[in-house]
Amino acid sequence: MTAIDVSRNRPSELSRAQARTGYLFVLPTAVLYLTFVLAPVVVTCILAFAYFDPMLGSHWVGFDNFARFFSDRRSLQILSNTLRFTFFAVTFNVAIGLVLAIALNRMMPSWLLYFFRLSFFLPVIIAAAFVSIVWSYLYGDDLGVINYYLRLIGLPGVRWLTDADQAMTSIIIMDVWKNTGFFMIIFIAALQGVPKAIIEAAVMDGTPAWRQFVRITLPYISPVVFFCIVYASIGALQVYESIVILTQGGPGDTTRSLSILIVEEGFGSFQIGYAAAISVVMTAIILVITAIQQLLSRRWVQQ
Amino acid sequence: MNTMMQTRSAKRIIDWAIIACMMLLAIGMLLPFLWLFSMSFRSVSDAYKMPPSFLPPSLDLTNYWAVLNSKVPFIRIYANSVMIAVVVTIGQLITCSLAAFAFSRLKFRGRDAMFFILLVGLMFPAQVTILPIYLGYARTGLVNQPMGLALMYLTSSFGVFLMRQFMVSQPKALEEAALMDGAGYIKIFWRISLPQLRPALSALGIITFTQTWNYYFQAKVLLGKQDQMTLPLAMDVLRGYLGAGNLSVVMAAMSLSILPVVLLFLIAQKFVIEGITMSGIKN
Numbered sequence: 274m275t276a277i278d279v280s281r282n283r284p285s286e287l288s289r290a291q292a293r294t295g296y297l298f299v300l301p302t303a304v305l306y307l308t309f310v311l312a313p314v315v316v317t318c319i320l321a322f323a324y325f326d327p328m329l330g331s332h333w334v335g336f337d338n339f340a341r342f343f344s345d346r347r348s349l350q351i352l353s354n355t356l357r358f359t360f361f362a363v364t365f366n367v368a369i370g371l372v373l374a375i376a377l378n379r380m381m382p383s384w385l386l387y388f389f390r391l392s393f394f395l396p397v398i399i400a401a402a403f404v405s406i407v408w409s410y411l412y413g414d415d416l417g418v419i420n421y422y423l424r425l426i427g428l429p430g431v432r433w434l435t436d437a438d439q440a441m442t443s444i445i446i447m448d449v450w451k452n453t454g455f456f457m458i459i460f461i462a463a464l465q466g467v468p469k470a471i472i473e474a475a476v477m478d479g480t481p482a483w484r485q486f487v488r489i490t491l492p493y494i495s496p497v498v499f500f501c502i503v504y505a506s507i508g509a510l511q512v513y514e515s516i517v518i519l520t521q522g523g524p525g526d527t528t529r530s531l532s533i534l535i536v537e538e539g540f541g542s543f544q545i546g547y548a549a550a551i552s553v554v555m556t557a558i559i560l561v562i563t564a565i566q567q568l569l570s571r572r573w574v575q576q
Numbered sequence: 577m578n579t580m581m582q583t584r585s586a587k588r589i590i591d592w593a594i595i596a597c598m599m600l601l602a603i604g605m606l607l608p609f610l611w612l613f614s615m616s617f618r619s620v621s622d623a624y625k626m627p628p629s630f631l632p633p634s635l636d637l638t639n640y641w642a643v644l645n646s647k648v649p650f651i652r653i654y655a656n657s658v659m660i661a662v663v664v665t666i667g668q669l670i671t672c673s674l675a676a677f678a679f680s681r682l683k684f685r686g687r688d689a690m691f692f693i694l695l696v697g698l699m700f701p702a703q704v705t706i707l708p709i710y711l712g713y714a715r716t717g718l719v720n721q722p723m724g725l726a727l728m729y730l731t732s733s734f735g736v737f738l739m740r741q742f743m744v745s746q747p748k749a750l751e752e753a754a755l756m757d758g759a760g761y762i763k764i765f766w767r768i769s770l771p772q773l774r775p776a777l778s779a780l781g782i783i784t785f786t787q788t789w790n791y792y793f794q795a796k797v798l799l800g801k802q803d804q805m806t807l808p809l810a811m812d813v814l815r816g817y818l819g820a821g822n823l824s825v826v827m828a829a830m831s832l833s834i835l836p837v838v839l840l841f842l843i844a845q846k847f848v849i850e851g852i853t854m855s856g857i858k859n
Contacts, residue, residue: 288683290760290761291682291683291684291761292682292683292684292685294678294682294760294761294762295678295682295683295684295687296678296684298674298675298677298678298682298765299674299675299678299679299690301670301671301674301675301730301731302671302672302674302675302694302731302736303675303690305671305728305730305731306694306697306731306733309705309709309727309728309729310697310700310705310733311693311697312708313704313705313706313707313708313709314700314704314705316707316708317704317705317707317708320707320708327711373598373601376594376597376598377598379591379594379595380591381591381595385595387845388602389598389602390845390849391841391842391845392602392603392605392606393602393605394841394845394848394849395605395606395609395838395841396605396608398786398837398838398841398848399609399790399834399837399838400789400790400792400807400808400834401790401792402790402792402808402809402811402812403790403808403811403830403833403834404608406811406812406815406826406830407608407609407611407612407827407830408608410823411608411611416624418611418628421626421627421628450605450608454605455852458849458852458853459852459853461853462853507699507701510701511701511702511703511793513792513793514792514793514796514808517812518812531703532703532793535703535706536793536796536797539706539707539710540710540797545707545711548707549707552701552703552704552706552707553704555701555703555704556699556700556701556703556704559699559700559701560699563699
């Protein structure tokens with residue numbers, strides 16, 4: 274029973290007042306959500322099956338847009354770029370976030386904790402568009418700050434953004450620097466939720482720290498780990514501005530992502546139906562990942 | 577007993593060694609920010625001189641004046657960013673707390689179904705809604721209008737979810753008492769629930785402001801003209817406009833652009849962290 278319920282005395286009048294207020298309070302959100310989320314999603318799904326041109330006329334094309342996406346070598350490369358970025362960015366963001374949280378989950382003065390939270394969380398709250406510009410200078414070939422220090426200690430400079438084999442790695446490095454603090458914060462809270470009594474009992478029994486972690490802590494925080502993986506994946510699949518600013522999708526197409534392709538096709542070449550189909554593919558991937566997480570976490574929780 | 581003491585002091589040493597390592601790492605995380613802030617005080621001719629600075633070499637504001645006087649209408653763009661972020665933040669505080677009150681305190685038909693449908697929205701990326709929104713905006717003249725960008729974010733699934741999570745964890749005794757005294761639901765919401773919600777409102781307000789301040793993809797699609805831009809877009813334009821030589825000026829613009837978010841975070845770190853963990857953990 275979650276609602277305020279004193280309605281037993283005057284049932285009809287009060288519950289009607291509740292319903293009226295309920296609908297009234299939900300109305301603004303419902304209207305905006307319908308207009309700017311649900312309706313657009315439905316329209317995008319419809320557009321994905323059309324050739325859309327408001328001037329010269331539109332027509333249905335069935336699955337042609339999807340067929341084009343999955344048969345074109347360039348778009349498949351872009352899909353694989355995006356999945357590769359997602360896999361590595363998610364893995365490192367979540368894993369490093371967890372390691373940092375474990376490192377910080379110990380007694381320390383509160384000002385120190387404030388400082389740690391500040392420095393690891395600051396990159397999270399600054400726009401990717403801003404930090405990418407900063408990193409574009411740090412990553413410079415000849416005038417870059419990182420290469421300056423590499424050369425200072427006698428190492429050759431790295432072509433961070435202009436080498437086709439390196440560029441994606443450089444974007445992932447920046448992404449992990451930017452986002453891992455978010456997961457650290459979530460994991461710190463999750464670790465503090467692990468019952469102290471269980472850990473202390475394990476310590477008394479002389480259980481080694483590594484086994485304590487695998488046997489007690491990890492199962493306990495596993496729902497949070499799943500949440501973080503899904504959350505990170507949804508974000509990573511949409512990667513856009515960091516790539517636009519650092520490499521413009523290059524060298525060649527080696528760092529181009531689905532979001533960049535959607536903007537290029539939809540707003541550059543006005544292939545609206547095709548762009549809609551690409552965004553439907555992206556959303557489908559997100560739905561599949563979320564569904565897998567729901568299944569897995571239900572299993573884990575039951576055990 | 578003696579060995580116990582020894583392991584305990586060994587543990588303290590390990591603790592402090594880890595903290596020292598984390599300290600170095602934390603400073604490393606801050607270096608890009610120290611660099612950008614320091615570079616904004618370098619003279620343009622020294623911009624690319626090595627070694628780079630991580631502390632301001634002087635407090636010369638020339639580069640800041642150059643930003644304000646550049647061909648890019650920086651003040652106008654700054655005002656756009658502030659306006660959009662403020663409108664969206666206030667809008668979400670209102671719409672999300674109203675909806676959260678309904679979802680957590682009132683009973684009506686279809687309530688749980690509506691809440692579920694709203695949560696599904698957390699999974700839809702901006703990419704899958706932007707094409708129809710653009711087409712609709714093009715027809716109604718909202719393209720290239722900063723308020724058009726604000727309009728589409730006046731509510732959010734995340735905001736409603738966050739506020740509802742918080743409300744569910746709050747006691748209802750006061751609200752029930754007020755109801756017995758014959759107060760209406762609107763009055764109860766305004767007088768009793770909202771004041772209790774202050775921490776959640778702060779968290780949502782800060783998160784929403786920051787998120788809106790940082791939008792890029794949506795802004796890039798909807799706002800093309802310089803006069804109508806927001807700061808994340810303008811930074812890229814500024815970089816191209818000023819050319820490679822004016823790194824210092826770009827960094828001055830950058831310092832000004834990240835200032836509100838950094839200040840907000842320094843002042844209200846607690847609320848941001850609480851809000852984020854609240855939504856992440858209890859999912």
